Amino acid sequence: MSTYPPISEQLDDLEAARTEGRRKMDWALQHMPILQELRQQFREEQPLAGATLGMAMHVEAKTANLVELLALGGAEVAITGCNPLSTHDDVSAALDANDDITSYAKRGVDDEAYYAAIEAVVAHEPTITVDDGMDMVYAIHEDYPELIDTIVGGAEETTTGVHRLRAMDEEGELKYPVFAVNDTPMKRLFDNVHGTGESSLATIAMTTNLSFAGKNVVVAGYGYCGQGVAKKAAGQNANVIVTEVEPRRALEAHMEGYDVMPMNEAAEVGDVFITTTGNRDVITREDFQAMKDGVLLANAGHFDIEIDLDGLSDLAVDEYEARDGVRAYEMDDGRRLNVIAEGRLVNLAAPVALGHPAEVMDQSFGIQAVCVRELLENGAEYDAGVHDVPDALDREVAEIKLDAEGVEIDSLTDTQAEYMDSWSHGT
Template sequence: MPEYWVSDINKAEEGVAQLEWAERNMPVLMSLRKKYSDEKPLRGAKIAACLHVTKETGVLVRTLKAWGAEVYLAASNPLSTQDDIAAALATEGVCVFAKKGESEKEYFWAIEKVASIHPDIVIDDGADLHSLLHEKHPEMLNKIKGGAEETTTGVVRLRALEKEKKLGYPVFAVNDAMTKQMFDNRYGTGQSTIDGLLRATNILISGKTIVVAGYGWVGRGIAARARGMGAEVIITEVDPVKALEAVMDGYRVMKMEEAAKIGDVFITATGDKDVITWKHMEKMKDGAILANSGHFNVEVSVKDLEENSISSRELRRYMKEYKMKNGKVLYLLAEGRLLNLVAAEGHPSEVMDMSFANQALIAKKVWTEPRLEPKVYKVPLDIDQNIAMLKLKSMGIEIDELTPEQKEYLDSWKLD
């Protein structure tokens, strides 16, 4: 048995059943696993991964192991681990260090355990593992052949490292792949955030005013799903182009200070801190609900809630009621952490199929090809398009192909 740290190893049987269900709904990743299992393209590679420990992540980990890798896994959020999955992976030879409800100390201890293996490949979601390696283990950086980053927040952090010329190994921005961003961020987060909102509150969305902070792919997805269920949706933005897009998409756009007065539910999706602070909270309706779908718990100021309340209590699982000094009551969901992964199960397997196919193929590329210069790289277009074609094939959909004459026409500058 490998070394592991999980909540209850006896939950492994439940986890195996969940993994089988996810595999049934992840045909792209499963076809890739089968294609390369005999070849073992990751033979000899030690992979350190910091990801949400969900059934979909479990399918990725099983694939990396089937390709010959040794995998060490920590959670990328203290509350997102599915304990049955962690237990199942531990029984299958994965060194997994993850429990739902980790303290901050335990969270970083687990990431340190994964970092300490002197990895060859680093797969991260949020860049906590990448950051820890750069801050605490600079001696390891030259050995690391490359890495990947799953989410917008992590890519921002890595580009900051690159800008300061401190990035120690090449990293592929998996988040920015079209088959990740357009589907995982938009359709996956849109559906799973609403799922988390409903599980935490059981409110009727129809007729509510829902304020979505941020109109990137995640914000677009949440806004579309909320509107589709009958909500009036307001968008807040700092980017004029995205704000204009939201207007053209038919949403009301205004400053958060104005939206605060009329919103029933507030969902942040910006990747930045202090999106909702006391200056907004004090203007909110009695009974307003606050939630976050950004990676870190910094978008809604929990500190401001606590400092301006006279009491608080857990009213429902993943819902905390704050009685404010101004006489109003506000509700915070999932401790201000990722609503979709804390109160629900994260993204549906069908979209994570494409995201994790990107992760697997990037790991293969990193390990089998010469080491690149330490930079943040885009996922190659051929990988993106191959994943899209595999997904279409799994859905029984065929598309047209360009004829040689059409290709020649598109490549030509001549008038005829």
């Protein structure tokens, strides 16, 4: 049995923290109409009654509103962070004040405490897991396989986590069903593109007090997140350069009007570098040696492995904090390379980071909520492995959002629907 303490036992001024955390949550919820609608449904219908949820997520105000929604639906929830620098302690404390929620998330913990907190969540013996990065699924399979038989299923929030899950599934090692929330349209088309693009650039600008206009912004990776960063940077009058390893994505970036080149060439001309690949060693020692004085280095991928910080530190003759959230690495020729948020997920790990906009996360967390409901109502229909979110659930969340926005759309006539479903119609 875990002895790791919840956040309420780790803070000095607990009541003040809870008050501030609740204030943040209430502000976010005002701008999350999908969760507002689902709160009413879940409160009345209690679709999660009897369930125990284990969650590893970015514990901030928007996530907290998802957690409360799940608790309102009848679940007991235990949660911790999925990144050591993305937790807001006041929000974590506000969650822990709910009798149906236990939060172990605390900002700035070391690796030992980070994994101890995950073990503390697992000790609640969850019947559903909700992950952002797959660390909880991994911990259960590696260290607590005896729990797998009682787990109905799970949901995974982010690109990196889905990649890990699919690799695990391909090897036959994933032992319960998990919805790839990241891959469904209501998540990837908005959260990954608009959320990552807007929040990453906003955080970099606030952290550095610098403009993107006229700068060469190098975006590593042109998946949905990279597309969002490139689009938003171009919208702020930056010159966008894309680096890629996948030829079709590289061609797409080229035809969108961006410069496309290898990283070792981009390193010579870039002013700002933002990694979005989910892979390791994207910017390396050779690239650092070619960079200009004063460049900014930031990562918008889940783990802090995309920028080779060990290699950068080896090259540096001095390191110091240039600003809150900015660490300068001085080279022997006097050049200074500036790393934001320790190379961690910049839009959540920088000191001023607030994550994606509330309106965007409303959509992603609406999907998470209906996926948890689906697992509890129909979990027996899903075999072990990675599953796409059922299209009906994705459409349900889209319809709630459109209704909240006052947007009306057309519907197919019976004749149109029959035509689209038929293979025999010609000209």
